[in-house]
Amino acid sequence: MAQTRVLVTGAGGFIGHHLVTYLKRLGYWVRGVDLKYPEYAPTDADEFEILDLRRWDNCLQATRGIDEVFALAADMGGMGYISANHATILHSNILISTHTLEAARLNGVQRYLYTSSACVYPEYRQTETDIAALKEDDAYPAQPQDAYGWEKLVTERMCTHYYEDYGMETRIVRFHNIFGPLGTWTGGREKAPAAISRKVAMAKLTGGSEIEVWGDGEQTRSFCYIDDCLVGIHKLIRSDYHEPLNLGQDRMVTINELVDIIADIAGIEVSKRHIPGPQGVRGRNSDNTRLREVLGWVPEVSLEDGLRRTYNWIEDEVREKMGMPRKSASLATEVAHSELMAK
Numbered sequence: 001m002a003q004t005r006v007l008v009t010g011a012g013g014f015i016g017h018h019l020v021t022y023l024k025r026l027g028y029w030v031r032g033v034d035l036k037y038p039e040y041a042p043t044d045a046d047e048f049e050i051l052d053l054r055r056w057d058n059c060l061q062a063t064r065g066i067d068e069v070f071a072l073a074a075d076m077g078g079m080g081y082i083s084a085n086h087a088t089i090l091h092s093n094i095l096i097s098t099h100t101l102e103a104a105r106l107n108g109v110q111r112y113l114y115t116s117s118a119c120v121y122p123e124y125r126q127t128e129t130d131i132a133a134l135k136e137d138d139a140y141p142a143q144p145q146d147a148y149g150w151e152k153l154v155t156e157r158m159c160t161h162y163y164e165d166y167g168m169e170t171r172i173v174r175f176h177n178i179f180g181p182l183g184t185w186t187g188g189r190e191k192a193p194a195a196i197s198r199k200v201a202m203a204k205l206t207g208g209s210e211i212e213v214w215g216d217g218e219q220t221r222s223f224c225y226i227d228d229c230l231v232g233i234h235k236l237i238r239s240d241y242h243e244p245l246n247l248g249q250d251r252m253v254t255i256n257e258l259v260d261i262i263a264d265i266a267g268i269e270v271s272k273r274h275i276p277g278p279q280g281v282r283g284r285n286s287d288n289t290r291l292r293e294v295l296g297w298v299p300e301v302s303l304e305d306g307l308r309r310t311y312n313w314i315e316d317e318v319r320e321k322m323g324m325p326r327k328s329a330s331l332a333t334e335v336a337h338s339e340l341m342a343k
C-alpha cells in the first residue's frame, strides 16, 4: 500500500511540531507548513515549507498531492494574547481556515482534521469556579468569550457542511489546554502551565520566593499533556466520527493549585502575589463522556507527570538563557515520546 501523505499546518508551532514527529514514527509521509520553523528542535517532516496560509495560492501549494490534512495553523496564544488581539486573530484565522479547507477540497484531500478549542463554549456556562464539565452539545446557544472562539465555532460549522455538501471526511477536535515541553514559554503568547513553570524556575534559580499570578488564582481549568493529545488526534482521524469531540483531561484544578504542584516539582516554596490580569472564564472542565464512547479511550498522563516533564524542560531553557548549564543532556520530549511509542 502506498504511504499516506499528510500535511500538518502549524508544524512550526507547539502541537504541530510534536505531531509531525509522532506521525513520522507511525510511518506517514509528512509535509509541514508554517510561517516559521520550530523554535526548539529541528522538524522531522519529510518536507517543510514556509508559507503564509492566509493566502489562497499558498494554501493550494500546501495541499497539493496530500491525502490527509491536520489543520493546526492559527494565530493564537494564552489569555493575555487572545484577549488583547481580537481583530487580528479573527481576520487571520478566518483566512487561514477558509482557504486551507477549500484548497484541500480542490486538491482531492480525503480526510481533514480541524483543531478547534474549548474556547468555543459559551461564557454563560463558565461563570463559577465549580462548574459542570462541558459537553460537546453545550456549545449552543453560542456565546464564546473571545473572537478566537467565534472563529473556531464558525470553522467547525464549515467542516460539518463540507462533509454534508461535498462528502469530505472532516473531523473536529476541541482541545482543552494542551501543554508540554517545546511549547512557547516566554514572550507573551505562553499559556498558564508554561508561564508558571518559567516564573517558578526563575524564582528557584535566582533565590526568589514570590511569583505573580493573574487574578485571585481561584479560576479553574483542566490540563492535558501533549502525548495524550497526539494519541487522541490520531485516533480521531482514523475514526468515522464527524461531530466535534472534546480532547482534554477532566481533572479540574485552580491556578493556585497549579502553582503549588509546579513549585513542589521544582522543590521550592513560593508565595503568590495576586495582580490584575486577564483570567478568561471563571471555570472550565472537559466532559469526556463522548470521547470515551467514540474513541474507547481517554487521556492517561497525570497532571503531575506531565508538569514534571514540562517544568524540567523549561527550567533547562531558563538556565540556558541565564548562561547556566542545562540539567539534562537529552530533551524531556524525547523521553516522553519514547515512552509513548513503547506502549
Ligand code: NAD
Binding pocket: 009, 010, 011, 012, 013, 014, 015, 016, 033, 034, 035, 036, 051, 052, 053, 054, 071, 072, 073, 074, 075, 076, 077, 092, 096, 115, 116, 117, 118, 174, 175, 176, 177, 178, 179, 184
Ligand atoms: P502554536 O501557536 O504553537 O502553533 C500555531 C502555529 O500556526 C504557529 O507556529 C504559527 O506560526 C502558525 N501560524 C500562524 N499563522 C499562520 C499563517 N498565516 N500561515 C501559516 N502558519 C501560521 O499553537 P498550538 O498550541 O500548537 O496550537 C495548535 C492548534 O491547536 C491551533 O489551531 C490552536 O488554536 C489549537 N488549540 C490549541 C490549544 C492549546 O492548549 N495549545 C487549545 C485549544 C486549541
